[in-house]
Amino acid sequence: MNICKDTVVTITYVVRDLEGKLLEESDEAVSYLHGGYDNIFPLVEQALEGKAVGDTVDLKLQPADAFGEFDEELVRLEPRESFPPEIEIGMQFVGSPLDGSEEMLYTVTDISEEKVVVDGNHPYAGQAVHFQCAVAEVRPATADEVSHRHAHGAHGHHHH
Ligand SMILES: [Zn+2]
Structure with missing residues (x-):
């Protein structure tokens, strides 16, 4: 299926600075609830809309669109x-x-x-970043996930 509102999307990702230095990498796949729940950088979410398993996203993000401006x-x-x-x-x-x-x-x-x-700034605040991710899984969200506004399950951030 394709990524749309109220799907749970599992991705692997790599974040580098614009010189190519590795900043962050998913040790294992991570899941988020897609559809404007503020679970992931909004521009990444936008780029993932309509994608399917195996698709990739490759984006350069300004600080404000990634880890924030330095305050x-x-x-x-x-x-x-x-x-x-x-x-x-x-x-x-x-x-x-x-x-x-x-x-x-x-x-x-x-x-x-x-x-x-x-x-209190994020360690990468003020940095433009190169964000690359690959879609590993897409599934419909459960009613619980939608009401909690986050993904559950093995790769979700929240465990109840
Ligand atoms: Zn929950």
Whole structure:
């Protein structure tokens, strides 16, 4: 069948920067619910519309269409004593932004005696990317999946 609204699509993908450096690769196939549920980059979803098993998509995406623009305000300087002693650059943790909005993932990017720099931007924010994927499976979504707005099953992100 072809990809259309309310199908569960399984893909394998590779994301590179525009110089060809590998940024991210699916270790195993991943599934998402197709049809505007915000489960995947919108331009990728658009390109996959109508495709079938074995088809591929090859797209160059601007930062805003991929992992987001780099936002200076998401970089925060925190007192060293707010962190455990074993903290290292590259560690990630969940925190609340200053404005009290939804919790987000922060990455430690610098550590000094007194201060720790944490960055709430996605590690690839601000980068244009080359996104390539291949369709491995297409099936109709179940009513549960549509009402939950995400794919279930072996390759879905959500397990109940
Ligand atoms: Zn669910």
